[in-house]
Amino acid sequence: MSDIDEKQMILYAQMANLVSLILQWPDINLKEIAENFSKLACNAHTVCDGELRPLGTGLYPVISIINHSCLPNAVLVFEGRTAVVRAIQHIPIGSEVMISYIETAGNTMTRQKALIEQYFFNCACPRCVKMGQSDDVIESAILEGYRCKGEGCNGFMLRDSDDKGFICQKCGLLRDKEEVRQIANEIKTLSNKVENLAASDRQKAVHTYKEIEDLQMNLFHSHSINLMRTREAILKILMELCEWQEALAYCRLTVPAYESGSIKSKLLLCSEHQQNIF
Numbered sequence: 001m002s003d004i005d006e007k008q009m010i011l012y013a014q015m016a017n018l019v020s021l022i023l024q025w026p027d028i029n030l031k032e033i034a035e036n037f038s039k040l041a042c043n044a045h046t047v048c049d050g051e052l053r054p055l056g057t058g059l060y061p062v063i064s065i066i067n068h069s070c071l072p073n074a075v076l077v078f079e080g081r082t083a084v085v086r087a088i089q090h091i092p093i094g095s096e097v098m099i100s101y102i103e104t105a106g107n108t109m110t111r112q113k114a115l116i117e118q119y120f121f122n123c124a125c126p127r128c129v130k131m132g133q134s135d136d137v138i139e140s141a142i143l144e145g146y147r148c149k150g151e152g153c154n155g156f157m158l159r160d161s162d163d164k165g166f167i168c169q170k171c172g173l174l175r176d177k178e179e180v181r182q183i184a185n186e187i188k189t190l191s192n193k194v195e196n197l198a199a200s201d202r203q204k205a206v207h208t209y210k211e212i213e214d215l216q217m218n219l220f221h222s223h224s225i226n227l228m229r230t231r232e233a234i235l236k237i238l239m240e241l242c243e244w245q246e247a248l249a250y251c252r253l254t255v256p257a258y259e260s261g262s263i264k265s266k267l268l269l270c271s272e273h274q275q276n277i278f
């Protein structure tokens, strides 16, 4: 409980009060109920269907002893209500089975933030202990950084020391920060628009997401998470529209971001996703 921030504590206390109001037991221990809510948050898992849509929360005592790694060797999937842990690589006898509690397609800071906020711990996995080291900086620049505009260059870019923009670490080309800002603003405007469209007009939503995709292809590295998320959104709507061939093409486009570096756990889910569609 000591690791939980104040806002979360207040939420647990409010939930405990609600339980007390419903049960009306004279000797109810509010602190104990709040503690139980915090234990549930750290040990429960989101139960998803075959298309990774969340169905609810489940507490599985055996699964809850499995630790987290941002470089997992297994994934947790659900067959109905049954939780299944599936190896995604050879796990030698005596090695620890590790799953990921969070979306692994994110840079170290993003992942650490998610783990602290949702599970209240500082991750000490082999990927997180490399934070700030060159491998980690490169992975972050690929997943969340900008694209080099040099013809055929797929280098990653880092902010230049004069703060004029971003320098490609492969060919040395500078990308002006004003240009980056302008495209980012256009993407933001379209993203605000598309949120309202997704429920009301799917065709228009796909059209707008494709405009965002074009801008993001110009702005971000080809393995960018932002680009992948836009493609996942297009894929979801195409599936709802039963546009299977185009959905398959988009499903395949989302794979490279997961293949980059170490994000292979999601691949298994992605291939399952494809099997469910086709």
Ligand SMILES: C[S@@+](CC[C@H](N)C(=O)[O-])C[C@H]1O[C@@H](n2cnc3c(N)ncnc32)[C@H](O)[C@@H]1O
Pocket: 042, 043, 063, 064, 065, 066, 067, 068, 069, 119, 120, 121, 122, 123, 124, 125
């Ligand atoms: C679902 S439990 C996992 C089992 C737990 N280690 C145990 O002994 O019961 C989740 C808790 O394990 C710890 N944990 C899991 N993965 C970790 C990691 N990669 N780094 C640090 N702590 C971790 C955290 O305290 C987290 O709240």
